[in-house]
Amino acid sequence: MTKFARFISPLLLIITPWFMSGAIAAQNYVTVDISIEQPQHHYAQVTLSFDALNQKKVILTLPTWRTGRYEILNLSNGIREFSAVDSFGQKLPWQKIDKDSWQINNTQGKNVQISYQVYANQLGKRTRHIDDSHAFLDASAVVMYSEQTRASKHVINLSVPKSWRSVSGLTSGNNDHQFIAKNYDVLVDSPIETGINEYHQFSVDGRDYALVIWGKGNYDSEKMLADLEVLVQQSKHIWQGYPFTRYVFMVHATSGARGATEHLNSTIIQRSRFKFSDRKDYLGFISTAAHEFVHTWNVKQYRPKGLVPYDYQHENYSTLLWLSEGSTSYLQNQLLLRGELMTSKEFLENLAKRITAHLHKPGKESQTIAESSFDKWSEEGGDYDKNHSVNIYSEGFLVSWLLDFSILEKTGLNKSYRDVHNILYQDYSIPKVFEERDLLTILKQVTADDYSTWWQGNVNSALTIDFEKLLAQAGLKMSYGKDDTVKQQAWAGIKTKVVTNGLQITAVEKNSPAWQAGLTIDDVIVAVEGLRMADKELTTRLKNFKPKDRMSVTFFRRDELVTRMISLGEKPKEALNIVPIENASKQQQDFFERWTGIDFPE
Ligand SMILES: [Zn+2]
Numbered sequence: 001m002t003k004f005a006r007f008i009s010p011l012l013l014i015i016t017p018w019f020m021s022g023a024i025a026a027q028n029y030v031t032v033d034i035s036i037e038q039p040q041h042h043y044a045q046v047t048l049s050f051d052a053l054n055q056k057k058v059i060l061t062l063p064t065w066r067t068g069r070y071e072i073l074n075l076s077n078g079i080r081e082f083s084a085v086d087s088f089g090q091k092l093p094w095q096k097i098d099k100d101s102w103q104i105n106n107t108q109g110k111n112v113q114i115s116y117q118v119y120a121n122q123l124g125k126r127t128r129h130i131d132d133s134h135a136f137l138d139a140s141a142v143v144m145y146s147e148q149t150r151a152s153k154h155v156i157n158l159s160v161p162k163s164w165r166s167v168s169g170l171t172s173g174n175n176d177h178q179f180i181a182k183n184y185d186v187l188v189d190s191p192i193e194t195g196i197n198e199y200h201q202f203s204v205d206g207r208d209y210a211l212v213i214w215g216k217g218n219y220d221s222e223k224m225l226a227d228l229e230v231l232v233q234q235s236k237h238i239w240q241g242y243p244f245t246r247y248v249f250m251v252h253a254t255s256g257a258r259g260a261t262e263h264l265n266s267t268i269i270q271r272s273r274f275k276f277s278d279r280k281d282y283l284g285f286i287s288t289a290a291h292e293f294v295h296t297w298n299v300k301q302y303r304p305k306g307l308v309p310y311d312y313q314h315e316n317y318s319t320l321l322w323l324s325e326g327s328t329s330y331l332q333n334q335l336l337l338r339g340e341l342m343t344s345k346e347f348l349e350n351l352a353k354r355i356t357a358h359l360h361k362p363g364k365e366s367q368t369i370a371e372s373s374f375d376k377w378s379e380e381g382g383d384y385d386k387n388h389s390v391n392i393y394s395e396g397f398l399v400s401w402l403l404d405f406s407i408l409e410k411t412g413l414n415k416s417y418r419d420v421h422n423i424l425y426q427d428y429s430i431p432k433v434f435e436e437r438d439l440l441t442i443l444k445q446v447t448a449d450d451y452s453t454w455w456q457g458n459v460n461s462a463l464t465i466d467f468e469k470l471l472a473q474a475g476l477k478m479s480y481g482k483d484d485t486v487k488q489q490a491w492a493g494i495k496t497k498v499v500t501n502g503l504q505i506t507a508v509e510k511n512s513p514a515w516q517a518g519l520t521i522d523d524v525i526v527a528v529e530g531l532r533m534a535d536k537e538l539t540t541r542l543k544n545f546k547p548k549d550r551m552s553v554t555f556f557r558r559d560e561l562v563t564r565m566i567s568l569g570e571k572p573k574e575a576l577n578i579v580p581i582e583n584a585s586k587q588q589q590d591f592f593e594r595w596t597g598i599d600f601p602e
Helices: 001-007 010-015 184-188 221-237 281-297 321-338 343-358 369-378 382-387 394-410 418-429 436-447 452-458 467-473 538-542 586-596
Strands: 028-036 043-051 056-060 077-084 095-099 101-105 111-119 128-131 134-137 155-159 166-167 178-179 192-195 198-204 207-214 246-254 260-263 267-273 476-479 495-498 504-510 523-526 551-558 562-568 579-582
Touching: 028 184, 043 128, 056 436, 056 586, 077 095, 077 101, 095 246, 101 495, 155 184, 155 192, 166 207, 166 246, 178 184, 192 207, 198 221, 207 221, 221 246, 221 281, 221 321, 267 281, 281 321, 321 343, 321 369, 321 394, 321 418, 321 586, 343 476, 343 579, 369 394, 382 504, 394 418, 394 436, 394 467, 394 586, 436 452, 467 476, 504 551, 523 538
Parallel strands: 028 155, 207 246, 246 267
Antiparallel strands: 028 043, 043 111, 056 101, 077 111, 095 101, 128 134, 134 192, 155 178, 166 192, 198 207, 260 267, 476 579, 495 504, 504 523, 523 551, 551 562
C-alpha cells in the first residue's frame, strides 16, 4: 500500500470536497482532480490540494512553454475562474503577479485548495485538447506548480465520461483513471490521453509497451504494432540499457494537426487520419515513431546545459539543440535501417532530399548550427527560414552525419557516432549536464583525437560540406540522372501560394532573379506579361520562357499595382539521386555496412 493510500481514499477525494471530509493530516503530496464534464465545450475543472508547508504566501504558476517545443506558448491564456480556499473552506485572497502566476495570501501555512477552469482547444500544439471523444492533457498546460510542490508527489484523479479509457506513461493508481507522478517534472513530461480509443500492448526484452490510437483513419494497427515491436528492439545498437520499464506510443489520427512530441516514457504522434496507408505516408509515421523513441535517451535522459533542470517560466538556451534534434533525426534512420523498417533505396532518397534542401538554402552562409540552436526560441518562418538560418533538425542531421563519418574513418570503422551517444547516456545522464567541452572529451575518448578544430569548423562556422567526397567514403555518388541532359529551364527563385486574386509570394531566395528584380514576400502576382495569373504555380507560366529571357510580372504590394521585369535564371538541378559507385571498393562497401548496419546496395 502506498503512503498516499493510507491517508485517504481517492474515491472520497473525487466525491467529497476535501475540506468537508473531516480532519486531514498534512499532505506531503499534491492531489490533482481533473473533472471533464462538458467535453464538447473544451472545459476541464482542475482542483489542486496541498500543504502550504508553513508559508503564508503561496505562488502558483503555470509553465509558459512545454517540454519538446522550444517556443513561448503563453499557456495561462486558457485559465479561467481561479479561486482558493483554506482547510475550512474559507476563501483566500489572491492576486496575479505576472501573466503566469497567482499569489495566494493568508494561507495560515495549512492545507490549501486551488480551483480553476481550463479551456482546452489546442490540438496541434499538443498541449491540451478536450472534445466529446477524448482529452489530451499535457500537464504543462493544465496543472500549476509552486516552489513548495514542484518536488512533491502528485496524485491525479480524472473524472471523465464512463466510456473513456485513460492512458499515460505515468504509474497507474488505484483505479482506471488515477495516475501517480513522482514529482511535478515527471507529471509535465507524461501526458495523459483519455477518451474513446484503440488500445494494444506488447512486451519486448522485459519492457512493456502500449499503443493507443484516438481517431479514425486508414491505419493498420496490426502492422503498426508489428513494426513498433521491431523498432524498440533496435535501441541496443546505440545505447546499453533502457531508461524505462514501460513506454506508451500515443497516436492521434485526426485532421488539422500533425507533428509529434517526445516525453519521458511516451510520445504523442499526430497525423492526418488518411496519411497512414500508402508506403510514403507509412514511412513518415514509422520514422516519426523512431525519432521520438530516440528522444527517450537523447533529450529525456541526457540534455545540454541550459535545459537542466527545465525552467518553465523562461527560454532555456543552449548552443547544442542541434545535437538534441538533428542527431535524433540522424539516429532514427540508424534504428529504421537496422530493423529493416526502411530500405536502402528509401534511405538514399531521404539523404538526397536533405542534401538538395541544404544546397538551396542561402541561410547556410549566414548562420552557424550553434547560433541556430541558441536562437531556436525566436525562430520564425518566411525570410528568416530561407535566407538567414540553418535548421537544428536538417543541418543538425548533416553535422551528425559528418561527425559519424569522421569517427568511422579515424577509428578504422571500430567506433561510430552511436558510441558518443552511449557515453552521453552512461556518463552524462540527468541530473548531470553536458557542454561543448564534454563532447570534445568524449570524442577524444572515442577516437584518441582532438576535435577542437573540427568543432570550430563545422559547429561554430558556416557549414561547407563536400558531399561528393563524403558520399564516396561509403561508395556512393550524386547523380542528377535525366536532369543532366534535360534542356535548361527558366527560374525566378520564388515560392508562392494561391490566394483569391493570384499567387502570393511566400519566399524569395536571396540573390535569385526575383530577388534582384525587387520582388518580396507577400507580393501578390496577378499577371505575367500582361496576362492574368490564373495558374496555381508560377512554374506553369515559366515553361514559356528560357533562362536569360526577361519576363514582366505585375503584382499587388499593399494594394498598389506594380510591374517589374525579371531577368530569368537557370533552374538549379533538383532531381538528385544518390547511387552506388560502380565497382565500389571493398573498403567503401565495408564503410557503408558499418555506417548503416545493412548490406551495400547492388
Ligand atoms: Zn525531435
